[in-house]
Amino acid sequence: MYHRFISLLSLLPVALGAALGPRNSSTTSTACNNSPDLCSRSYSNITQLGAHDSPFLRDASTGYSSSGNQLVNTTLQLDAGVRLLTAQAHDNNGALHLCHTSCSLLDAGPLSSWLAEIKSWMDKNPNDVVTILVVNSDGATANTLHQQFVAADITQYTYTPPQTTAAIKVWPTLQSLIANNTRLITFVADIDPSTTQAANAQYLLNEFTFVFENPFENTSATNFSCVPDRPLAVRGETSEAVATGRLSLVNHFLDISLAFGIAVPDIANAHLTNANSGVVGNLGDSAKACATAFGKQPNFLLVDFFDQGNAIETVDKLNGITPVGRTDVSGLTDAQKGLSNAGSGRIGLLGGSFKTSTGLLVLVGVGVQILMALS
Ligand SMILES: *[C@@H]1O[C@H](CO)[C@@H](O)[C@H](O)[C@H]1NC(C)=O
Ligand SMILES: *[C@@H]1O[C@H](CO)[C@@H](O)[C@H](O)[C@H]1NC(C)=O
Ligand SMILES: *[C@@H]1O[C@H](CO)[C@@H](O)[C@H](O)[C@H]1NC(C)=O
Ligand SMILES: *[C@@H]1O[C@H](CO)[C@@H](O)[C@H](O)[C@H]1NC(C)=O
Ligand SMILES: *[C@@H]1O[C@H](CO)[C@@H](O)[C@H](O)[C@H]1NC(C)=O
Ligand SMILES: *[C@@H]1O[C@H](CO)[C@@H](O)[C@H](O)[C@H]1NC(C)=O
Numbered sequence: 001m002y003h004r005f006i007s008l009l010s011l012l013p014v015a016l017g018a019a020l021g022p023r024n025s026s027t028t029s030t031a032c033n034n035s036p037d038l039c040s041r042s043y044s045n046i047t048q049l050g051a052h053d054s055p056f057l058r059d060a061s062t063g064y065s066s067s068g069n070q071l072v073n074t075t076l077q078l079d080a081g082v083r084l085l086t087a088q089a090h091d092n093n094g095a096l097h098l099c100h101t102s103c104s105l106l107d108a109g110p111l112s113s114w115l116a117e118i119k120s121w122m123d124k125n126p127n128d129v130v131t132i133l134v135v136n137s138d139g140a141t142a143n144t145l146h147q148q149f150v151a152a153d154i155t156q157y158t159y160t161p162p163q164t165t166a167a168i169k170v171w172p173t174l175q176s177l178i179a180n181n182t183r184l185i186t187f188v189a190d191i192d193p194s195t196t197q198a199a200n201a202q203y204l205l206n207e208f209t210f211v212f213e214n215p216f217e218n219t220s221a222t223n224f225s226c227v228p229d230r231p232l233a234v235r236g237e238t239s240e241a242v243a244t245g246r247l248s249l250v251n252h253f254l255d256i257s258l259a260f261g262i263a264v265p266d267i268a269n270a271h272l273t274n275a276n277s278g279v280v281g282n283l284g285d286s287a288k289a290c291a292t293a294f295g296k297q298p299n300f301l302l303v304d305f306f307d308q309g310n311a312i313e314t315v316d317k318l319n320g321i322t323p324v325g326r327t328d329v330s331g332l333t334d335a336q337k338g339l340s341n342a343g344s345g346r347i348g349l350l351g352g353s354f355k356t357s358t359g360l361l362v363l364v365g366v367g368v369q370i371l372m373a374l375s
Helices: 002-019 074-079 110-125 142-151 174-177 192-197 239-242 282-292 311-319 330-336
Strands: 047-053 084-092 095-099 108-112 130-136 184-189 202-206 210-215 247-251 256-258 263-265 300-303 353-355 360-365 369-373
Touching: 047 130, 074 084, 074 110, 074 130, 084 210, 084 300, 095 110, 095 174, 110 130, 142 184, 142 192, 142 202, 142 360, 192 202, 192 360, 239 282, 247 282, 282 300, 300 311
Parallel strands: 047 084, 047 300, 084 130, 130 184, 184 202, 210 247, 247 300
Antiparallel strands: 084 095, 095 108, 256 263, 353 360, 360 369
């Protein structure tokens, strides 16, 4: 209720402005990605908040899986201001599904269903540019991926840059992407550009041609780094990575290591990891450090449990904007019980199942651990 009250209040000035007299450009001009000030900015000169493993939810739909990376679904992530969505695509007996590490661990359904959810959101939000990053875990072909986009009827929104085999230094402005209605930027890790050409799907952009990333899979708040890790061509070479024109993607999430090489997202610390300031390893300080290292603001900040902590504030500060048109989902989060399920509080119970790389299925239940070999 408190949050709803605040968001109603924040709408008041707009409503009043519209009711009282002459047009005021700063209050009536249309926002692009939650701010009129971003419309004229290049896609490569803004910071966007990313939901890591966007469709992998820790909610009732997955039995509050400890493998889940987010508490609310992709639609609500977009409503709340997230504009980069990442996911992993796996081969599930011949069908391309979104699975966390393995389809026996967490299967979030066909890639096409998720794309249809995004398409539906984009239909309703014609002034927003959305970016997706599909980790092509089992090396699906360009044509197989393309069929999923076709099935979701989302190809109409895809953007294809003038070149697909090398980074582009200055991307179009948000306004020009919106004007052409090519508002979906699609990265795939990895995809061979020559195969996308053959499949007539050149909008499937090879991620590491256009983007560099710092390391991920860290388990310590003291271990965040801005130094490029991928692609190999620019590993350890910060200024070179920036000079190539690649966009910067800053991974900023922590895992907890369990036994048998299993790692799960660190939900207990997410509100600190995603904070704008505070304890070591907060997003705000890391983003500032990366901006200094890169000599420009980072393009994507990728987080788990995006609505824990105030990650979006860090993004707004980097962009220098006061946002409009977002929905606060923090009230919903508790209702979704990712945090409060079964009275487990912030830490949560280690419910759910995990499949290790050695093929062992480990069920970690309430106070009991059962280890059994898969057939
Ligand atoms: C429009 O409104 C904003 C915010 O109320 C104000 O700062 C600005 O001066 C106004 N501009 C014009 C042209 O009236
Ligand atoms: C990025 O945007 C800021 C704010 O509008 C502007 O001052 C800066 O010149 C832009 N940089 C580039 C490289 O376009
Ligand atoms: C997203 O979550 C909300 C809240 O649980 C729900 O109402 C909505 O139907 C969900 N949307 C999709 C596309 O799953
Ligand atoms: C928009 O479409 C026009 C006409 O096809 C084209 O010249 C222009 O480059 C496009 N802009 C972007 C950002 O793709
Ligand atoms: C983060 O974790 C990765 C993978 O374990 C590791 O390669 C990297 O060195 C770590 N980053 C830092 C800054 O230690
Ligand atoms: C932190 O990074 C260092 C250097 O890469 C690595 O040796 C160490 O294992 C990492 N610690 C944790 C807890 O990830």
